[in-house]
Amino acid sequence: MPLLLALETSSTVCSVALYKGEQLLGSSELQIEKSHSSHITVMISQLLSNCNVELKQVSAVAVSGGPGSYTGLRIGSSAAKGLCFSLDIPLIEVSTLHGLAAQVIEATPNPERFLYCPMIDARRMEVYTCLLNHKLEEVVSIAPVIVSEGFLEKELLEQSVIFFGSGASKLKSLKKGVANALFINSILPSAKPVGRLALEKYKQEAFEDVAYYEPFYLKEVHITAPTKNKVN
Incomplete structure (x- = not known):
């Protein structure tokens, strides 16, 4: 093994x-x-x-x-x-999102009843997220999303969705009263x-090319030099 x-x-x-x-x-x-x-x-x-x-x-x-x-x-x-x-x-x-979802799916009785929405905080009202079924198949692909009241509105009409991860708290107040929106805290x-x-x-044998591998940042990273104080 x-x-x-x-x-x-x-x-x-x-x-x-x-x-x-x-x-x-x-x-x-x-x-x-x-x-x-x-x-x-x-x-x-x-x-x-x-x-x-x-x-x-x-x-x-x-x-x-x-x-x-x-x-x-x-x-x-x-x-x-x-x-x-x-x-x-x-x-x-x-x-990372699939890893988060796997924790919740494994701990959920009859996991096929739900969809799973891991959310990673990306600052302000943005999150990195996707929507998965109990087999970790992507129903909605991984993307950066601005959290809004209409997020996954259609999906929530049809099936219960479990939200979790560091970004889920941004959505919780917006989905208050939505019966199919379920939230779990402390999933790290x-x-x-x-x-x-x-x-x-x-x-x-689904391996990465070690020489050229780069993480999935999802968004470009912009690095700027610190601003120096000007002397008048």
Whole structure:
């Protein structure tokens, strides 16, 4: 059975998990903002040690590929690519939104009754989101969306939709009184669903090109130089 190392750094959560096939051997998680770059390699090393696994035994690295924090995604992808290059093993990408949804679907009785809408805060009233069924098939594709009262209005007339993730609170007040709009708090990105979802991709050999892989930022990132104070 393959040993899959999973990384999740797309948000304020820094998380790593190790799987042997479908079996979770161990995981580690920090919820300290801006800690990823200084902790990710230490967390990987400690996790492998705790599970009595050597780095050279890892079969593939799975990474949460976005959308999410630009800096966080860069750190996660850099760590994953570095490991894959040095070990000559495959790189697997898992959608951050699919990883969020997998947590809710697995904990929902009769999950086929609902649609699932993971939402990642993208500042102001914008979110990164999509709409999924219980098989993680996209009913509405991943996109940046400005939250409004009419968001998913048609879908909510036909079926119950569960909203969750860091951006869901922006919609909650707008959907007050809508019977089919259900909200769950405290669903955070985690490496554990990343590892679970990566196993099927590993079996299908759905690997990324390590040399050219870039995270799914969804929007272009604009970096500007700081403005210097002018002297009159």
